[in-house]
Amino acid sequence: GESVGLHLPTLSVQEGDNSIINCAYSNSASDYFIWYKQESGKGPQFIIDIRSNMDKRQGQRVTVLLNKTVKHLSLQIAATQPGDSAVYFCAENSRSGGGADGLTFGKGTHLIIQP
Amino acid sequence: NAGVTQTPKFRVLKTGQSMTLLCAQDMNHEYMYWYRQDPGMGLRLIHYSVGEGTTAKGEVPDGYNVSRLKKQNFLLGLESAAPSQTSVYFCASSYSGAIGDEQFFGPGTRLTVL
Numbered sequence: 001g002e003s004v005g006l007h008l009p010t011l012s013v014q015e016g017d018n019s020i021i022n023c024a025y026s027n028s029a030s031d032y033f034i035w036y037k038q039e040s041g042k043g044p045q046f047i048i049d050i051r052s053n054m055d056k057r058q059g060q061r062v063t064v065l066l067n068k069t070v071k072h073l074s075l076q077i078a079a080t081q082p083g084d085s086a087v088y089f090c091a092e093n094s095r096s097g098g099g100a101d102g103l104t105f106g107k108g109t110h111l112i113i114q115p
Numbered sequence: 116n117a118g119v120t121q122t123p124k125f126r127v128l129k130t131g132q133s134m135t136l137l138c139a140q141d142m143n144h145e146y147m148y149w150y151r152q153d154p155g156m157g158l159r160l161i162h163y164s165v166g167e168g169t170t171a172k173g174e175v176p177d178g179y180n181v182s183r184l185k186k187q188n189f190l191l192g193l194e195s196a197a198p199s200q201t202s203v204y205f206c207a208s209s210y211s212g213a214i215g216d217e218q219f220f221g222p223g224t225r226l227t228v229l
Contacts, residue, residue, distance in 0.1 A: 032214045042222055042223070043221050082150050089158070
């Protein structure tokens with residue numbers, strides 16, 4: 001089946017800088033994308049989502065950009081803080097026929113915040 | 116409101132042993148999911164349920180069985196554990212299966228099969 005993947009397994013940034021985490025997807029039928037944050041020893045936590053009819057969506061300190069032409073998704077975190085250290089997953093959902101078959105996750109990017 | 120809870124948190128099994136992982140949610144969600152997470156990989160869907168009494172296979176269902184006898188509970192069973200099933204297991208639930216409906220995850224169960 002088609003999969004969602006990430007460009008970099010580890011990203012190290014200075015505290016206070018902006019972070020950009022990238023994700024490539026291959027399923028052209030994907031119509032919904034989510035970014036999850038997973039802290040050590042915990043389950044994934046929803047950060048922000050975007051539908052395929054949008055190019056950009058903003059939340060609190062986070063922005064998701066979607067480029068459907070090149071099938072690319074990115075998560076921007078502004079003014080990173082120590083609490084942002086985690087593994088970030090992109091996930092996609094492309095349901096046909098109304099079936100609920102869960103999410104397809106990328107491998108994850110480990111964001112490390114340097115003091 | 117506890118959200119999604121999982122028991123146990125940790126378990127060590129010997130090859131061939133059986134066990135059941137329990138997932139419970141108190142949000143009255145219809146949909147529930149079981150994922151596994153292996154090192155360096157994203158979560159993969161094992162089985163899911165769209166309502167009480169229903170179950171369906173996900174991406175990696177072999178070696179697992181599930182049951183949804185009550186709406187709030189979703190059980191994942193391993194009849195004969197194998198070392199390849201060493202993983203962290205996450206349960207999730209959502210109100211419906213509609214696009215945009217957030218999945219809420221439990222804290223995970225770390226299973227080691229020797």
